[in-house]
Amino acid sequence: MKVLMVLTSNDKLGEHDEQTGWYLPECAHPYHVFKQAGTVEMVSASPAGGKAPVDESSVDASKEDKVSMDLYKDEAFKTFTEETKKLSDVKGDKFDAVFVVGGFGTMWDLPENADLQEIIRNTYEQGGIVSAVCHGPCALTQVKLSDGNFLVKDKKVTAFTDDEERAVERIDKIPFTNEQKLMEVGAVYTKRAAWSAHVVVDGRLITGQNPASATGVANAILARSSGTVY
Structure with a gap:
């Protein structure tokens, strides 16, 4: 199974003087799940290529997270990112699944990225899995299929909630919220209480609400690829 893991190249919170990037556990935990499976070939990509910036605050917030901390110090994982x-x-290239890692950085360089839209559309239309976690679903909001309909139209999805945006005091610093944008383009948005693990599987579209959902999304990808129900 070949999985493309997409990371942001953006390290700034828009016009605000705050560092951001991709969120450590949202990459580390799926990476760990895929590595443990032993059947997954992982490929990392970003808009600019090269070093994808990790959100430094996510490293600080993950000090008690053994999986994230072990991988943060791991040379292979460092090379991967x-x-x-x-x-x-x-x-x-052909991928069996595309997984968009979250992090606030994604909100600026992924939604309008034509290359990523093409990759997602082709993967989905060729029978592959499209997945994202936390802020990662922002990359799905502008993807249209060959028939002109939005990928997420009438499909059940989740993503970082407006309540969670307010809790981290960034709702006024981002170009849009995933919750509102997904509904705007016709998705059936679902959510649970802030910070609760929540994974939504709608056929070959798999999304997770927040960092706590990252492992679940990876497990759901493996389950779907093997034909089992997550």
């Missing part, structure tokens, strides 16, 4: 391929260089 610092030597990403350009999305434009992999858009012609």
Whole structure:
């Protein structure tokens, strides 16, 4: 099974003087799940290629998270996140699944990325799995299928909630919220209480609400790929 893990190249919170990037546990936990499976070939990619910036606050917040901390210090994981391929260089490749890692950085460089939209559309239309966690679903909001309909139209999805945005005091610092944008393009948005693990599987579309949902999304990808129900 070949999985493309997509990371943001953006390390700034828009016009605000705050560092951001991809969120450590949202990459580390799925990476760990896929590695443990022993049957997954992982490819990392980002808009700019090269080093994808980790959100430094997510490293601080993960001090008690053994999986994240072990991988943060792991040379192979470091190479995986610092030597990403350009999305434009992999858009012609075939993947069994695309997984968009979350983090606030995604909100600026993934939603309008034409290369990523093409990769997601092709993967889905060729029978592959499309997945994302936390802020990662922002990358799905503008993807249209060949018939002109939005990928998420009439499909059950989840993502970081407006309540969670308010809790971290960033709802006024982002271009849009995933909750509102997903509903705007016709998705059936679902959520649970803030910070609760919540994974939504609608056929070959798999989404997770927040960092606590990252492991569940990875497990759901493996289950779906093997034909079992998560």
